[in-house]
Structures are given as C-alpha cells and as structure tokens.
Amino acid sequence: MLRFKILASAFPLLIAAVFARGGLSAGPRPCIAVGDTSVQISSAPWHADLHVSFTDDPAAATVRVQLTDNAEAADFTVVDDVDSAESGACAANPATQSVAISDGPSGSAPVIYLSPDGPADYRIFVRSRTFSAREAAALIVGAGGGHPNVAAASL
Numbered sequence: 001m002l003r004f005k006i007l008a009s010a011f012p013l014l015i016a017a018v019f020a021r022g023g024l025s026a027g028p029r030p031c032i033a034v035g036d037t038s039v040q041i042s043s044a045p046w047h048a049d050l051h052v053s054f055t056d057d058p059a060a061a062t063v064r065v066q067l068t069d070n071a072e073a074a075d076f077t078v079v080d081d082v083d084s085a086e087s088g089a090c091a092a093n094p095a096t097q098s099v100a101i102s103d104g105p106s107g108s109a110p111v112i113y114l115s116p117d118g119p120a121d122y123r124i125f126v127r128s129r130t131f132s133a134r135e136a137a138a139l140i141v142g143a144g145g146g147h148p149n150v151a152a153a154s155l
Contacts, residue, residue: 029041029042029043030130030131030132030136030139031139032076032140034143036095037095037096037097038096038097039098039099039139039143040097040099041098041099041100041101041135042098043098044100045102047098047100048098048099048100049098049142050097050098050099050100050109050142051099051100051109052099052100052101052109052111052112052138052142053101053102053103053106053109053110053111053112054101054113054114054134054137055105055111055113057113058115060111060113061111061112061113062110062111063110063112063121063122063141063144064115064118064121064122065113065115065120065122065123065124065137065140065141066115066116066117066120066123066124067114067115067126068125071125073125074123074124074125075124075140076122076123076124076125078124078125078126078128078136079125079127080127080128080129080130080131097142097143099138099139099141101134101138112141114133114134114137122137122140124136124137124140
C-alpha cells in the first residue's frame with residue numbers, strides 16, 4: 001500500500017516534467033542553419049533567447065518582412081519538397097538560438113510586419129509543408145539578431 005501512495009504522489013510530478021519539456025512527442029521544430037550556429041523555433045516560450053511578435057500595422061513594426069513569389073528575389077528561401085534533408089544542418093549545439101513567437105509586443109522585442117508588399121528589411125520565399133510564413137519570418141529575424149537587415153533595399 002505504501003508503494004501505491006508513493007507512486008500516486010509521484011505521478012503528477014512526472015506528468016508536469018513531461019509537459020515542461022515540450023509534451024509527449026517533441027517533433028522537429030522549424031530551424032535554419034546560419035554559419036556555425038542555428039536558429040530554431042522554441043519548444044516553450046520561457047526557453048527562448050529572442051521573442052518576436054507580429055503586427056498588421058506597418059507603422060508599429062520594427063522589422064518588415066516581405067513574402068515574395070519569386071525565390072530568386074528572396075533573401076531567404078524555404079522549400080522542403082526535396083527527398084532528403086541536409087543531415088546535421090540544425091543539430092542542437094551551444095550556439096543554437098531559439099526564437100518564440102509571442103501574441104503581443106513586449107519591451108524591445110522585434111515586431112514583424114509580414115506582407116507581400118515592400119519596402120522590406122528581408123524578403124522571404126516559403127513553399128513548405130513544415131514551415132509557416134510566420135515561422136520563416138521569425139527565424140530570419142532571429143538570425144539577424146532581431147534587427148532590421150542593414151543592407152536591405154528600400155524600394
């Protein structure tokens with residue numbers, strides 16, 4: 001009977017630990033490799049190195065990301081219809097940065113205006129079954145350290 005009581009009291013702690021780590025099945029999260037580091041969508045907001053949010057108001061944005069229909073015109077392209085992924089491209093390492101998408105702006109966190117129209121700090125092309133356009137925009141802004149692209153075209 002004592003064993004049952006110990007098991008019954010430990011069970012809620014085990015469940016809490018499973019959900020604190022990101023659920024029962026921690027599937028792959030969108031990730032990009034940039035140089036020697038990688039930027040990944042965070043499994044939990046409290047684990048993120050950078051928080052970003054999105055706005056529909058271009059005047060409220062700190063970073064503008066344009067969705068383009070032409071991969072050649074994009075600064076960043078996500079296409080995942082190839083048969084094999086590059087192994088180890090986004091392997092977790094000490095330099096891996098995580099990005100969380102927040103519901104609203106907070107402090108000095110980047111606020112992204114995602115639109116098919118310019119001008120833009122970054123231009124992205126996304127054709128993916130695993131990445132959303134918002135996730136791709138969050139990753140490219142995270143790779144830039146949350147700052148607008150200094151060399152961006154203003155046309």
